[in-house]
Amino acid sequence: MSADGLALARRKMEEAGVSPTAVDVFTRFYGLLESGETGVIPESSVRPLTDVPHVDTVQVDDDAAREALAATAVLKLNGGLGTSMGMDRAKSLLRVRGDRTFLDVIAGQVLAARAATGARLPLILMNSFRTQDDSLAALARYPELAVDGLPLDFLQNREPKLRADDLTPVEWPEDPSLEWCPPGHGDLYTALYASGTLQALLDAGFRYASVSNSDNLGAVPDARIAGWFAASGAPYAAEVCRRTPADRKGGHLVVRRSDDRIVLRETAQTPPEDADVASDIDVHPFFHTNNLWFDLRALAAELERTGGVLELPLIRNDKTVDPTRKDSTPVVQIESAMGAAVEAFDGATALEVPRSRFLPVKTTNDLLVLRSDVYADDDAHRLVAQVDAPFVDLDTDHYKTIDAFDARVPHTPSLRAATALRVEGDWTFGRDVVVEGEARLTGTGGTVPDGTHVTADGIA
Numbered sequence: 001m002s003a004d005g006l007a008l009a010r011r012k013m014e015e016a017g018v019s020p021t022a023v024d025v026f027t028r029f030y031g032l033l034e035s036g037e038t039g040v041i042p043e044s045s046v047r048p049l050t051d052v053p054h055v056d057t058v059q060v061d062d063d064a065a066r067e068a069l070a071a072t073a074v075l076k077l078n079g080g081l082g083t084s085m086g087m088d089r090a091k092s093l094l095r096v097r098g099d100r101t102f103l104d105v106i107a108g109q110v111l112a113a114r115a116a117t118g119a120r121l122p123l124i125l126m127n128s129f130r131t132q133d134d135s136l137a138a139l140a141r142y143p144e145l146a147v148d149g150l151p152l153d154f155l156q157n158r159e160p161k162l163r164a165d166d167l168t169p170v171e172w173p174e175d176p177s178l179e180w181c182p183p184g185h186g187d188l189y190t191a192l193y194a195s196g197t198l199q200a201l202l203d204a205g206f207r208y209a210s211v212s213n214s215d216n217l218g219a220v221p222d223a224r225i226a227g228w229f230a231a232s233g234a235p236y237a238a239e240v241c242r243r244t245p246a247d248r249k250g251g252h253l254v255v256r257r258s259d260d261r262i263v264l265r266e267t268a269q270t271p272p273e274d275a276d277v278a279s280d281i282d283v284h285p286f287f288h289t290n291n292l293w294f295d296l297r298a299l300a301a302e303l304e305r306t307g308g309v310l311e312l313p314l315i316r317n318d319k320t321v322d323p324t325r326k327d328s329t330p331v332v333q334i335e336s337a338m339g340a341a342v343e344a345f346d347g348a349t350a351l352e353v354p355r356s357r358f359l360p361v362k363t364t365n366d367l368l369v370l371r372s373d374v375y376a377d378d379d380a381h382r383l384v385a386q387v388d389a390p391f392v393d394l395d396t397d398h399y400k401t402i403d404a405f406d407a408r409v410p411h412t413p414s415l416r417a418a419t420a421l422r423v424e425g426d427w428t429f430g431r432d433v434v435v436e437g438e439a440r441l442t443g444t445g446g447t448v449p450d451g452t453h454v455t456a457d458g459i460a
Contacts, residue, residue, distance in 0.1 A: 075188070078127050089130070157190060210222075250267060
């Protein structure tokens with residue numbers, strides 16, 4: 001292992017203008033990585049989290065709820081490029097409801113909540129250098145979103161990918177941009193602090209932050225949850241949902257036996273021998289929605305105590321420098337999870353919320369459902385399920401990327417009568433197609449004619 005790997009990485013970050021605080025955070029993680037730390041959380045070291053209140057059972061005074069929302073800022077993680085769907089710009093600029101993008105819907109949700117409650121409710125994006133310009137240009141259509149004294153966004157940091165063999169910064173002259181990676185969404189806290197946005201929020205009189213991903217349109221501003229969080233006195237709270245068989249993978253909250261603190265365990269932090277019990281939804285009943293709340297004063301105090309270096313657990317992510325080429329140089333990406341901050345605060349808690357607050361879009365399967373008549377939009381721009389969402393499985397050879405998907409699904413079929421849609425082959429959907437029951441399309445492909453029905457037997 002190279003003795004000067006850290007020095008080279010620090011120099012590269014400093015020359016690129018990365019904030020000193022972010023360099024310090026990277027330095028801490030580098031030390032953990034070099035010592036052999038992997039962030040693995042064995043089942044023997046934790047116990048299940050089971051005693052979680054449900055939002056429908058908590059008592060919240062209406063006036064207290066409005067008061068709490070008035071002190072809340074809405075933060076959206078907006079650094080994702082949608083690369084898994086073949087995109088090279090912000091996923092939040094993807095059309096999702098008619099002609100409206102994720103950002104259009106989010107802006108509508110925030111403005112509607114302001115009109116209903118009188119809260120200032122600032123919307124602030126955490127952008128990456130690749131999503132900033134396009135996203136801010138999109139929000140320019142909503143000049144009323146601006147709140148005096150506060151920015152519309154702040155930038156997440158970046159760090160060098162490290163060679164897996166000696167932990168020195170990788171060099172990739174073919175595309176130097178691939179030498180860099182984001183530090184995971186755990187960078188939220190560092191970026192908030194180093195950018196001055198955290199202090200700006202406090203100076204403007206805000207006390208709480210509601211945080212979620214920009215591709216999750218279920219995480220609407222909610223006065224009831226804000227009121228519950230304020231009344232709890234907790235410094236930090238995670239929104240969780242009941243796991244179903246479809247949620248066997250992914251982050252879930254557990255309780256660390258050594259100090260009884262709630263911690264987040266991601267799939268990458270689970271030892272292989274514990275994979276079965278970690279995915280057992282009866283043993284570990286809740287998954288983390290990546291919607292969270294924190295007290296801005298408590299966060300500022302903790303960051304001041306640690307010099308801006310929040311002590312999150314390391315996630316080691318082994319990749320290749322060019323993710324599209326498995327024969328390119330093996331690298332290690334140092335990451336952390338936003339939700340892992342739950343263990344950094346004494347008294348952190350969790351709240352069970354309905355599934356309607358968790359509507360992420362990770363694939364074109366998800367996108368098809370969200371674009372369809374399974375959901376209706378209410379006056380507050382919330383997506384309201386009309387029926388249980390069907391299972392959708394589109395042939396990845398033909399529908400994986402957004403361009404391929406849009407070319408084959410220029411008109412979204414009706415899914416309201418469907419329980420499943422499985423598509424094998426290269427099919428293009430016409431207008432006014434209705435999918436019913438356990439529907440399936442098989443064979444090499446073709447055109448689904450206008451006005452037809454797709455059933456278990458194919459086109460009817």
